Amino acid sequence: KAGVTQTPRYLIKTRGQQVTLSCSPISGHRSVSWYQQTPGQGLQFLFEYFSETQRNKGNFPGRFSGRQFSNSRSEMNVSTLELGDSALYLCASMGDDLSEQYFGPGTRLTVT
Amino acid sequence: DQQVKQNSPSLSVQEGRISILNCDYTNSMFDYFLWYKKYPAEGPTFLISISSIKDKNEDGRFTVFLNKSAKHLSLHIVPSQPGDSAVYFCAASGVSNYQLIWGAGTKLIIKP
Numbered sequence: 001k002a003g004v005t006q007t008p009r010y011l012i013k014t015r016g017q018q019v020t021l022s023c024s025p026i027s028g029h030r031s032v033s034w035y036q037q038t039p040g041q042g043l044q045f046l047f048e049y050f051s052e053t054q055r056n057k058g059n060f061p062g063r064f065s066g067r068q069f070s071n072s073r074s075e076m077n078v079s080t081l082e083l084g085d086s087a088l089y090l091c092a093s094m095g096d097d098l099s100e101q102y103f104g105p106g107t108r109l110t111v112t
Numbered sequence: 113d114q115q116v117k118q119n120s121p122s123l124s125v126q127e128g129r130i131s132i133l134n135c136d137y138t139n140s141m142f143d144y145f146l147w148y149k150k151y152p153a154e155g156p157t158f159l160i161s162i163s164s165i166k167d168k169n170e171d172g173r174f175t176v177f178l179n180k181s182a183k184h185l186s187l188h189i190v191p192s193q194p195g196d197s198a199v200y201f202c203a204a205s206g207v208s209n210y211q212l213i214w215g216a217g218t219k220l221i222i223k224p
Contacts, residue, residue, distance in 0.1 A: 004155070031210065033210070033211075033212075035214075040121075040216060041216055042116070042118075042201060042203075042214030042215050042216045042217055043156070043201065043203075043212070043214040044214070045211050045212060045213070045214075048210055048211065050210075055210065056210060056211045058211070090155050090156070092155070094210065098144065098146060098161070098205055098210060098212065099146065099158055099161045100158075101158060101212075102155075102157075102158075103154075103155025103156050103157070104155050105153065105154055105155050106155055
């Protein structure tokens with residue numbers, strides 16, 4: 001079956017703009033999590049959606065938001081971009097438990 | 113406040129020898145631990161996990177050891193192969209939620 005897909009793969013934005021990233025999970029998975037990875041840092045948890053509801057949320061400012069659609073596809077939005085938002089944004093879909101968490105290739109966001 | 117720490121940013125090991133990657137955690141509520149492997153330009157892939165009721169879990173060349181009293185876990189790879197060269201992340205979770213807390217990663221280099 002198809003893996004997790006993320007679009008776009010690369011994005012360049014300027015400070016103050018907003019951006020929307022998309023994630024399509026593995027067919028049948030209802031949970032989608034979003035992570036931010038910056039150089040030298042582990043993955044920082046943003047939020048997790050399950051059946052269109054946000055189930056868990058990390059410690060990120062309100063500029064970071066997300067949603068999930070009825071087909072389990074998810075989007076995350078970052079408003080008023082800052083230079084520090086430059087990172088790799090990873091999406092993961094999960095089956096029955098955490099060991100069944102599969103990651104997409106990520107979206108590399110550069111804010112100039 | 114880093115709850116999961118991987119203190120070695122990189123590790124170089126001769127092909128065929130044992131690779132030992134270490135991870136420390138501070139939160140005694142963590143009771144499920146996972147190791148992920150990440151190649152450049154790809155998302156992390158699940159490697160092996162261990163729950164707090166065990167002190168060892170094996171899967172082929174990979175073994176994870178958990179020392180709860182020391183809040184320490186380690187991943188052993190025997191024998192190390194060139195394809196094992198990647199960044200390895202340790203992650204932790206409480207069973208009651210689906211949020212992973214990640215270490216910063218260790219870059220493993222297997223020398224021929």
